[in-house]
Amino acid sequence: MIATAWRVVGVGFSLLVVLAAALLYGVDPQQTSSAGAMIGEDFWFAYEFRTDGLTVLMLAVVGVVSTCVQVYSIGYVRERIASYTAIVTLFTAAMVTVVISDNLFLLLIGWEVMGACSYLLIGHYWERRDARAGAMKAFLMTRLADIPFLFGIFVLGVGYHTFRISDLGSGPMEPHTLTAGTLLLLVGVVGKSAQVPLQTWLPDAMPGPSPVSALIHAATMVAAGVFLIARLYDLFVEAHTTLTVLAVVACVTMLFAASCAMAAVEVKRVLAWSTVSQLAIMFAGLSLGTHDGRHAALFHLMTHAAFKGLLFLCAGVLLHQVGSAAFVVLRRYTRRGALRKRMPVTFVTMTIGLAALAGVPGFAGFFSKDSVVEAAWETARDGSTVGWIVLVSVCVTASMTAFYCVRLWLWIFFRTPALAGAVGAFEDDDPMADLEEPDARKLHEGSWLMLAPMILLTVGAAGLGYTDGVHLNWAIALITTVLAILGALPAYSLWHRGADPRPALLEHEYGVDPAYQRLFVVPVRWLAKLVVGGDRDVIGAYVRAAGRTGVLASAGFRKLQTGNVQTYLTAAVVGVVALAILAGVIGS
Amino acid sequence: MPLILPLLLAVVLFCIGVYGVLARRNLITLLMSFELMLNAVNLNLVAFDAWHADGLATGQTLAVFVITLAAAEIGLGLAIVLLLFRGHGHVDADAARDLVES
Numbered sequence: 001m002i003a004t005a006w007r008v009v010g011v012g013f014s015l016l017v018v019l020a021a022a023l024l025y026g027v028d029p030q031q032t033s034s035a036g037a038m039i040g041e042d043f044w045f046a047y048e049f050r051t052d053g054l055t056v057l058m059l060a061v062v063g064v065v066s067t068c069v070q071v072y073s074i075g076y077v078r079e080r081i082a083s084y085t086a087i088v089t090l091f092t093a094a095m096v097t098v099v100i101s102d103n104l105f106l107l108l109i110g111w112e113v114m115g116a117c118s119y120l121l122i123g124h125y126w127e128r129r130d131a132r133a134g135a136m137k138a139f140l141m142t143r144l145a146d147i148p149f150l151f152g153i154f155v156l157g158v159g160y161h162t163f164r165i166s167d168l169g170s171g172p173m174e175p176h177t178l179t180a181g182t183l184l185l186l187v188g189v190v191g192k193s194a195q196v197p198l199q200t201w202l203p204d205a206m207p208g209p210s211p212v213s214a215l216i217h218a219a220t221m222v223a224a225g226v227f228l229i230a231r232l233y234d235l236f237v238e239a240h241t242t243l244t245v246l247a248v249v250a251c252v253t254m255l256f257a258a259s260c261a262m263a264a265v266e267v268k269r270v271l272a273w274s275t276v277s278q279l280a281i282m283f284a285g286l287s288l289g290t291h292d293g294r295h296a297a298l299f300h301l302m303t304h305a306a307f308k309g310l311l312f313l314c315a316g317v318l319l320h321q322v323g324s325a326a327f328v329v330l331r332r333y334t335r336r337g338a339l340r341k342r343m344p345v346t347f348v349t350m351t352i353g354l355a356a357l358a359g360v361p362g363f364a365g366f367f368s369k370d371s372v373v374e375a376a377w378e379t380a381r382d383g384s385t386v387g388w389i390v391l392v393s394v395c396v397t398a399s400m401t402a403f404y405c406v407r408l409w410l411w412i413f414f415r416t417p418a419l420a421g422a423v424g425a426f427e428d429d430d431p432m433a434d435l436e437e438p439d440a441r442k443l444h445e446g447s448w449l450m451l452a453p454m455i456l457l458t459v460g461a462a463g464l465g466y467t468d469g470v471h472l473n474w475a476i477a478l479i480t481t482v483l484a485i486l487g488a489l490p491a492y493s494l495w496h497r498g499a500d501p502r503p504a505l506l507e508h509e510y511g512v513d514p515a516y517q518r519l520f521v522v523p524v525r526w527l528a529k530l531v532v533g534g535d536r537d538v539i540g541a542y543v544r545a546a547g548r549t550g551v552l553a554s555a556g557f558r559k560l561q562t563g564n565v566q567t568y569l570t571a572a573v574v575g576v577v578a579l580a581i582l583a584g585v586i587g588s
Numbered sequence: 589m590p591l592i593l594p595l596l597l598a599v600v601l602f603c604i605g606v607y608g609v610l611a612r613r614n615l616i617t618l619l620m621s622f623e624l625m626l627n628a629v630n631l632n633l634v635a636f637d638a639w640h641a642d643g644l645a646t647g648q649t650l651a652v653f654v655i656t657l658a659a660a661e662i663g664l665g666l667a668i669v670l671l672l673f674r675g676h677g678h679v680d681a682d683a684a685r686d687l688v689e690s
Binding site: 558559561562563564565566569570573 | 606609611681682684685686687688689
């Protein structure tokens with residue numbers, strides 16, 4: 001009952017967001033402010049909201065994706081439904097707050113609530129150790145990045161004497177202060193959007209329910225970082241150092257994440273790394289510092305929301321029906337050709353999603369990625385080093401993206417001729433190798449509640465590319481297509497031979513996690529042990545000593561309690577008489 | 589009648605009561621001693637009322653209150669004594685040391 005009520009609330013709220021976006025579409029930018037208070041002598045705090053093109057775009061993305069996720073969850077989530085739906089709704093509401101706020105602190109509130117919600121949702125299956133660890137990791141890493149973020153807000157707000165976003169950028173500002181403020185904000189963005197060096201939390205957030213992954217990866221949380229830079233773009237454009245740092249971070253991240261995705265052996269992990277990589281492409285577009293770059297980044301954000309949300313929902317169907325999204329488990333079905341035939345809708349939608357991600361001409365990802373490349377080319381042509389770096393990185397990443405998309409698609413959906421029905425390259429990590437063959441006939445397509453959102457998002461993944469007005473630069477389109485084919489061919493040839501060489505370096509994701517373990521986790525554990533020891537042996541010792549002193553002091557008085565009523569009465573009478581005599585002596 | 593005579597009687601009664609409460613071991617005797625003390629007070633009240641003669645008879649009124657109170661008290665006290673007897677088989681104040689701090 002309460003679960004149903006929450007589901008209605010969740011879907012209703014998401015639809016309300018879509019409705020708001022539809023109503024605000026085409027309306028002139030507005031700023032409203034209400035119920036404020038003066039803090040100190042300089043700063044005016046209020047609930048300030050703004051609606052402009054960026055807001056409407058984000059509201060539409062958030063609304064559509066969260067509607068899909070909410071409907072999908074009705075078919076997907078089986079336990080703790082009420083709390084799950086409530087938190088997803090809160091998550092959406094927090095993202096909406098971030099999107100519409102015109103005040104840095106209001107934005108920070110939404111930003112932090114999202115962090116808390118992602119922690120709760122990643123840990124939805126809290127019986128599982130990896131879910132608990134992933135939730136904790138996500139929370140700690142984003143929190144760590146949020147501290148510089150808060151100080152960035154202070155620096156910018158105090159520098160401009162206002163915390164109102166639409167007023168930022170007006171008035172004189174020391175370039176160094178601006179650089180410092182935007183760099184601090186950038187740290188928060190890097191943490192939230194899982195860029196290098198704070199990237200490891202996103203792949204480890206995969207034990208969470210798949211619809212939550214779709215929500216986090218497509219519309220909320222990680223997209224908030226991109227949104228923030230787009231919102232404060234005027235400031236970031238002024239701060240050249242910050243943009244250069246952003247470009248370097250984005251380029252390193254996109255290559256790093258794409259190469260990790262090439263070696264991952266679990267569908268959701270591949271998708272997680274690809275999210276990191278695609279976000280880096282958006283940041284690369286933003287780091288160009290041009291209007292075209294910002295436009296391309298937001299375009300890519302929108303198409304990415306559609307196809308990445310779709311891919312996670314597809315992965316959710318696989319997880320739901322097969323019980324695992326690991327390549328090796330899926331291969332056990334695929335070698336009989338069962339997966340594709342039993343789940344035609346999932347197969348088709350996932351194919352379209354992967355095509356959009358890989359940048360197959362005609363699909364959404366192709367157009368948006370091309371617009372980033374085009375913006376980078378425009379900048380590079382003017383002799384900008386950043387432009388060249390971005391251009392080369394995005395092109396290489398496009399190739400790698402095609403590789404891991406084709407690899408994922410072929411290995412999980414198609415029988416390998418060379419292997420004649422064997423599991424193939426993933427046999428080594430098969431924990432159930434000795435078990436008997438899984439019964440493919442039990443495999444079903446997901447329920448229509450799950451398929452309908454997927455189909456809706458498929459339409460987006462296929463068609464969103466045309467919404468921006470097709471203005472294709474044919475040379476660039478040709479180059480990126482060739483690059484995608486260059487990436488896809490090795491994947492096909494490896495699959496055809498039944499081989500999947502995974503370099504140890506990539507498989508261990510460059511050893512970043514063990515390094516962080518040694519550098520940060522172990523020292524922090526030591527510190528924690530030290531603190532526990534200090535609490536128990538130093539502070540606790542004082543507390544215990546105080547208690548024992550009381551016990552010892554009371555030992556003498558305890559003897560007075562004999563249990564004989566008459567003794568007590570005698571003492572009372574003697575006391576009264578003594579007091580009376582005393583009163584008489586004093587009184588006379 | 590001079591005031592001193594009833595007051596002296598009251599003092600004697602009260603002291604007997606105090607002695608009984610503090611020194612006797614039988615709980616019934618203890619209760620009787622309480623009654624003696626209360627009645628000594630009553631005697632005081634009545635004597636002072638007669639001496640004061642304020643027309644409102646406040647002392648006598650108060651005495652009637654105390655008598656009522658004594659009746660209630662003896663009812664409670666006897667109930668406790670009865671329970672003690674049922675539980676322990678005696679009414680000895682010295683032996684009833686269940687609340688001793690050991």
